[in-house]
Amino acid sequence: GDSVTQMEGPVTLSEEAFLTINCTYTATGYPSLFWYVQYPGEGLQLLLKATKADDKGSNKGFEATYRKETTSFHLEKGSVQVSDSAVYFCALIVGGTSYGKLTFGQGTILTVHP
Amino acid sequence: SQTIHQWPATLVQPVGSPLSLECTVEGTSNPNLYWYRQAAGRGLQLLFYSVGIGQISSEVPQNLSASRPQDRQFILSSKKLLLSDSGFYLCAWSVIRYEQYFGPGTRLTVT
Numbered sequence: 508g509d510s511v512t513q514m515e516g517p518v519t520l521s522e523e524a525f526l527t528i529n530c531t532y533t534a535t536g537y538p539s540l541f542w543y544v545q546y547p548g549e550g551l552q553l554l555l556k557a558t559k560a561d562d563k564g565s566n567k568g569f570e571a572t573y574r575k576e577t578t579s580f581h582l583e584k585g586s587v588q589v590s591d592s593a594v595y596f597c598a599l600i601v602g603g604t605s606y607g608k609l610t611f612g613q614g615t616i617l618t619v620h621p
Numbered sequence: 622s623q624t625i626h627q628w629p630a631t632l633v634q635p636v637g638s639p640l641s642l643e644c645t646v647e648g649t650s651n652p653n654l655y656w657y658r659q660a661a662g663r664g665l666q667l668l669f670y671s672v673g674i675g676q677i678s679s680e681v682p683q684n685l686s687a688s689r690p691q692d693r694q695f696i697l698s699s700k701k702l703l704l705s706d707s708g709f710y711l712c713a714w715s716v717i718r719y720e721q722y723f724g725p726g727t728r729l730t731v732t
Binding site for chain 1: 723
């Protein structure tokens with residue numbers, strides 16, 4: 508079946524540090540890949556997405572590149588802020604259905620200190 | 622613009638009591654609707670999805686059920702809650718298959 512594996516957290520960084528959160532996947536078909544962010548006490552927000560190999564998704568200073576050869580979609584940000592503290596979820600959808608079942612990783616907690 | 626509402630925001634219920642969580646979407650027609658659960662310290666799991674009124678598909682056998690009485694209304698129910706039903710319940714909608722938008726969630730604690 509389809510699955511997503513994220514690096515285990517929590518991740519703790521100082522403000523302006525470089526962030527990488529690793530994400531790898533296995534999929535039965537050709538997936539679209541996503542990063543969602545969940546701020547404390549809130550629902551999930553779509554952060555960025557990539558729908559085909561070598562696509563780079565970007566938003567709010569975050570980037571992730573769809574690497575088919577390594578089945579990866581690592582999230583990066585050059586300089587984190589305290590406001591980036593949240594839980595980050597990597598996810599995928601495989602084609603062939605009309606409804607779009609998201610398969611999520613377990614989430615990575617990020618804490619950024621001033 | 623589209624908006625998704627969930628209520629209640631938090632809920633504490635005793636074991637064996639019934640449950641009804643409601644989700645409504647505004648600003649779009651005929652969306653796909655989803656219920657996810659996030660257990661403490663774990664990722665999200667798809668529980669139910671619906672592609673139209675009265676059309677419900679279950680992903681995981683469990684103590685819960687879902688209904689879609691109107692195009693933009695999705696309800697999650699249980700006749701008798703279990704301790705294991707505790708978690709954060711998220712409703713989501715999509716029109717484009719690979720873009721899902723989530724509501725604010727309901728935190729359920731079963732005591």
